[in-house]
Amino acid sequence: MKCLKQQKSDEYHQEQNKVVTAVWRCEGSNTTSGKRRKGIPFGKQPTMKKHWSQGIGLCLLILTLLTTSACSQPESPPERVDRRVTVMELRQETAPLTLHFTGEVVAQELRQISFPVSGRIEAFHVAKEMPVEADTLLGKLDDTDYRIALEGARAQLRSAQSQLDLALAGALEEELLQAELEVLKAEEATVFAQAQLGRSEALFEAGAVSQLELDAARLEAALAAASFQQVEQQLTRLRSGARKEEIDGLAALRDAAAAEVTHFETQMKRAVLQPQTRGIITALHYEAGETYVAGTPLLTLRSDIPKVQVSATAGELALLQPGNPAVMVSRDLEWAGEISLISTLPDPLTRTYPIDISYQEAGHLPGTVVSVAVETNPVTGIWVPMSSVVAGDQDYVYVVESEVAVQMPVNVVQSSGTRLMITGVEPGQLLVIAGMSRLSSGDRVIWEAAGDRP
Template sequence: MKRRLGSLVLTIIIAVSFTACSAKDNKAEVKEKVIPVKTMKIEEEGIQNSITYTGIVNAKEVGKYSFKSAGKISNVYVEKGQKVAKGQKLVSLDTKDLSFSIDAAKAQMDVAQAQYDKAVKGASEEDIKKAELTVQKAQEAYDYSKNTYEKVLMMYNSQKVTKEELDKAKLEMNIKALDLDIANETLNQIRKGASSEDIRALKGQLDSAKINYESKKKLAEDSLLTAEMEGYIVDVLSKPGEIVAAGYPVIAVRGESEIVNIGLSQDDMQRVKVGTNVMVNIDDKESTGKITRIDQVPDKQSRTYNAEIELSKGDFPIGAIGKTSIILEESTGMLIPINAIMHDTEDYVYTIVNGKAEKKPIKIEDTLGDKVKISGVSKGDILVIEGIKSLSSGVKVIAQQ
């Protein structure tokens, strides 16, 4: 009996000892439990304080090309939408009629030049000899007519000829006398040379002829329109064979540079300055730019102030609509995801220190989309961003990707 009792007691003692050991092991397992979390390293980042507007893309430069003289379109070398290089041929006029006009103007200028040169340099020996020969012939003709008149006069006095025949002989003598006077005057002028008044008059005629020739020559040069900038053909307004008036636009070209126009509110107009940096996003394509102009008078309908943003690189479709972010100021700070913040009586986050979660109160300074700028943490801290709700200070954690 005593032996059975002893065995029972021993069994109970062993069982109790085993249960106690098992409890210790379970408690140890609870204490060593590790919670998996996702983390990020806190860094100091650049922060932009900006305002957002919707804008429309436009060409910075649009040139409408026209001819300086009327004419018929000969050739159109480009098509709407085509990219063109500076100096590339666009449209030309038919120059056949203009070529004849240029030749005539050139001939007129050459004659005026010759007359002016002759007046300035004086007559040549050949010219003087020709003038002296003309005087000699005129003198001979006058002497002959005078001798004839005297004979007819004697016959008239003896009533052998009529009064009409006498008058005819006298008229012929007077004509020859006038021719002799003109020949002598011409000879004297040739010997003396042209007067200063004549030279000035000839110089005026020459200058006028030169201007006429150069203007027609320039019209011929202007009969070909070329691109004054790299860009794209916006529209072709005329066809070959059409008659166009001087100054009438025949083609439109836009430059490669692009701008975005936005309408600023009165309050923002006071905050934005010329030179302010802008980020532009159109159809998920981004570009940078600067404010280059702000109208000081609002639009009558929208009551907004038009602002012009010049893009650093423009390859957006004209008329495209996109989002613009005007950067008012830039700073640095600690940015974290907004979903990493917990709130009880205050805002706080969890960081990892020596493998354990540590609760840190923080202060929210600004909200930037899905991130917030905070204070209360340090650069390089490991921030818990997922698995936060299972944490408390001192709990062991393991970071997972």
């Protein structure tokens, strides 16, 4: 290549020398040593200056033609160069996924605490701005009415239980003897009444008694027979015990009395107010001695358990669940927490889902902006280094097929640290992870595996 360029340069200089020589010859033939041309007036004789101008113009024209001719010479094609790249074999991996959010420390929750029952407020056991722990006694209602009702319900329960126990136990021996004696008495009374009726009928036939006296004797005999039948049935019942229907009825009465007792015991417990979480009392809405109406706020409790709130998309929401660990960073401060609440109702403006992250570390003011990293459950897919994916309107990577680089479009599904999970490639393909700066699709490559590098 260098010899060819030198040869062209020599030829170019030779042509220039020929042109200059021709110009000088032309000038020499057209000029004389101060002699005037024949037939031309003295004032019209050409001067040396005009001849030089014509010669220089001719030289420039010839030089331009030679230069154009030299530039139009075709250049030889560039030599083909194989690119050196580093590759890794793609494979399916299961790796934990880290999602990144920007969150905000939100103000502590304000809770309205109230009694579930009505009554007169007997006493408050807290004051405004007082810190309280869970299960601390906050206030108490007068429970006199509930206590009286509870005692009555307990008495009814005892009575119903006794009747049921008696029916289940059956009759005592003394009760059986007494019932047998009543049967004997009723039987004797029946026999006597029948005898009296027989005598009255005979006397009536003889005209010794009236019809009224006969009817009275008949009534006495009927009453005696009915009494005998009744006491005989009672004896039979005592001997056989209570029927199933009677026992079921007594059991139902016992259960109703027990439910009444449970109801008033619950009302007694509801007359005592305790918080479920710790916090600070910010307001008291009643005073001791006032009549409280169930459901209205008795006091306001501000929770001192802080939280960070972030927003997640629907795709991110599917990867999260309560209990996922989280790390929060703000102004070089780092602290840990976990997801405590995931809302299933999206924000009407952003269409994202609020997520609460709770933690125990204090000292972070509401409104503080924090960076949040949440670790999800492991996800299976093809994971590649972030540097191997070329970003653009359509992200792509390079794979090596038959010693040739091939550009393949991919979609980034998730990210975790410095790695990306992508689709659009297959396990077993060779992914270019280094040497892509001057690589183009179709270039021949010389590759080495990432593990083979020194």
